[in-house]
Amino acid sequence: MTIRLGDIAPNFNAPTTEGEIDFHEWKKGRWAVLFSHPKDFTPVCTTELGYTAKLKADFEKRNVKAIGLSVDSVEDHRKWTKDIERTQGCEMNFPMIGDADRKVANLYDMIHPNASDTLTVRSVFIIDPNNKVRLTLTYPASTGRNFDEVLRVIDSLQLTDGYKVATPVNWKNGDDVIIVPSVSNEDAKKLFPNGWDEKTPYLRVTKQPKVG
Ligand code: BEZ
Numbered sequence: 001m002t003i004r005l006g007d008i009a010p011n012f013n014a015p016t017t018e019g020e021i022d023f024h025e026w027k028k029g030r031w032a033v034l035f036s037h038p039k040d041f042t043p044v045c046t047t048e049l050g051y052t053a054k055l056k057a058d059f060e061k062r063n064v065k066a067i068g069l070s071v072d073s074v075e076d077h078r079k080w081t082k083d084i085e086r087t088q089g090c091e092m093n094f095p096m097i098g099d100a101d102r103k104v105a106n107l108y109d110m111i112h113p114n115a116s117d118t119l120t121v122r123s124v125f126i127i128d129p130n131n132k133v134r135l136t137l138t139y140p141a142s143t144g145r146n147f148d149e150v151l152r153v154i155d156s157l158q159l160t161d162g163y164k165v166a167t168p169v170n171w172k173n174g175d176d177v178i179i180v181p182s183v184s185n186e187d188a189k190k191l192f193p194n195g196w197d198e199k200t201p202y203l204r205v206t207k208q209p210k211v212g
Helices: 043-054 056-061 074-088 103-107 147-162 185-191
Strands: 031-036 064-070 096-098 122-127 133-139 177-179 197-200 203-206
Touching (some): 122 147
Parallel strands (some): 031 064, 064 096
Antiparallel strands (some): 177 203, 197 203
């Protein structure tokens, strides 16, 4: 099943390192970052999981819960946790789904057979409080993801949900933003009373309305 932007993230029940969960219940009212890694006890995955644990406060600030997944068992995740904590200097503070039967991996199309028949690729799904999928990312096994980029996308999504703006290339929270083309100049005067820099009629740059 292909999951596309705007789709409702499929619900599932699964065992995790923090007990059995119903995914929609677990994330109720919050954003979620659901991400898969290829295999426990592997080096790149160890760094990714450790870094994600260190982002706990950044996720909390944005009302986000993180949850990992691989086709290993919860028992293996628990054993591996000790290595992650020791080598990455963190405390694991989010659940990892044990998906040995590949139920969730198949539901979210996380196994790409031409990359590997058996292992999940590095998928990321950002899911909003209404359970809508807002971002999908797929990375190969050999390339660790940039979880600061995941936070940056969440900042952009939360900002652009609230204001009629879009965020430009390499935008970071606090940088100038773009007034969406569907807003007329007349309406923009009311929405952006501090004005904008009109580089072309469709490229109008303004201060970020909310810095958080
Ligand atoms: C890793 O996490 O280091 C890894 C996992 C699977 C294949 C290659 C690298």
